[in-house]
Amino acid sequence: MNRRIKHVWTISIVAMAAIFAMQAYWLYNQYQYSSMVKAEEIKEACAKAFETEKDIRIDKYDDIKYNNSNVKMQIVLQIDQSVKKIKEKNKPVKSTIRYTLPDTKKKLSVKNIDMTEGVELTSRYMVSQNRRFDRSTFDSLLYAAEGIKTGSFRFVKTNRCMVKPVFSVSGGLSKTLHVRYSTNPLNMEAVEMTIPIPLSQTLKLMSWQFAASVVLLVILGFCMMYQIKTIMIQRRINAIRHEFMKNMIYEMKQPPATSDDDTTAIKIGSTLFFYELNELRHGNEKVIITSRQAELLRILAENLNKVVGREVLLKEVWGDDSYSNSMALNVQITYLRRALKSDSSLSIEAIIRKGYVLKDK
Structure with missing residues (x-):
């Protein structure tokens, strides 16, 4: 506190x-x-x-x-x-x-x-x-x-x-x-x-007044505890929001411009993943992803059809496994699934209490 x-x-x-x-x-x-x-x-x-x-x-x-x-x-x-x-x-x-x-x-x-x-x-x-x-x-x-x-x-x-x-x-x-x-x-x-x-009779009325004052003091104490709890929750939310925005700003940064000749594509399913360009190509469709999403996809692609623990992803991509970063991981996995939805042979599945696996059917 x-x-x-x-x-x-x-x-x-x-x-x-x-x-x-x-x-x-x-x-x-x-x-x-x-x-x-x-x-x-x-x-x-x-x-x-x-x-x-x-x-x-x-x-x-x-x-x-x-x-x-x-x-x-x-x-x-x-x-x-x-x-x-x-x-x-x-x-x-x-x-x-x-x-x-x-x-x-x-x-x-x-x-x-x-x-x-x-x-x-x-x-x-x-x-x-x-x-x-x-x-x-x-x-x-x-x-x-x-x-x-x-x-x-x-x-x-x-x-x-x-x-x-x-x-x-x-x-x-x-x-x-x-x-x-x-x-x-x-x-x-x-x-x-x-x-x-x-x-x-006067003293009896005073006693009732005293009892009512005690009840009001208890209610006031409860309200103060609720307000302080709300303030603490709001401070925690602000900290999470600040960390999340910092992560999003980092992820929105695009890599330096390079030509296709200088990059090597990683083939996953029927999709080409250009790690240096933060780019996915499936047929004539091209999807640009963020740097953070590219890092996540690289790790999952290197462990294709294998479970990668949440802690591993958080440490490799964010540097720590704090609560705010864990929330950000969930969001980025959702965005990656959308980016890969055109390739029906690929899917990212969550393994409860373990992590994620990129499956190539």
């Missing part, structure tokens, strides 16, 4: 690879950003769904909770004496709250929470004493808000009270949101679940 064409081909491949890499990197960054935004939306929807699910259980079991003496409870809240009084405006005071659970008289201390959060923990404990967290209700709320459902759901024991849900994200190209939420924090009971983070 020509060095200039090779350089153009290399630069084109590098440019297409760079375009592909940049678009893939851009799409990956868009995916990361979209996943982050979607995860925040799901976190907010989960927090609301947890609160709504608790309210549904409160409304459904309100009569049982307050009228059944077996589940009545007294929870003592004591604010630690050593609480730091934070006087900043609109900022709740954080403290340690001690719980005394009913029946078991179990004492529990939760540090660094405010009164609102303490009441929230109490509320979850009271609701869970009547009925545990309902996954089906939560799934329905989450599906209504985000169109997704939970997976890998289970109840677990924890070693701390979680006032708010705890979230974490894992995964590479397929991201998953892991959720842990204390449904009964004073009994250290929580739920764990996973939520797949779906691709946004």
